[in-house]
Amino acid sequence: MASNPYVKSVLLLLGFGGIGYGLMLLTEPSAEKLERIKASGSANMDQQKKALFMQKLKEAATTSTPIYRQTTDADKKDN
Numbered sequence: 484m485a486s487n488p489y490v491k492s493v494l495l496l497l498g499f500g501g502i503g504y505g506l507m508l509l510t511e512p513s514a515e516k517l518e519r520i521k522a523s524g525s526a527n528m529d530q531q532k533k534a535l536f537m538q539k540l541k542e543a544a545t546t547s548t549p550i551y552r553q554t555t556d557a558d559k560k561d562n
Contacts, residue, residue, distance in 0.1 A: 512520075
């Protein structure tokens, strides 16, 4: 029976699936850790958005071209 490749495949699949499931349950973080991760991630995203906004403002202040209009080489050749 164990010489049948289909039986071996099913047994290996069940064995490795069981090991994977056991490791998943073993390494599952607690609800407290998940809340901490979520809280730190959202604060980091807010800071990144603010930094990007400030960078865009600085670029707008130092250049004379408007932010909303992207100039290309084709536009420059037409004028």
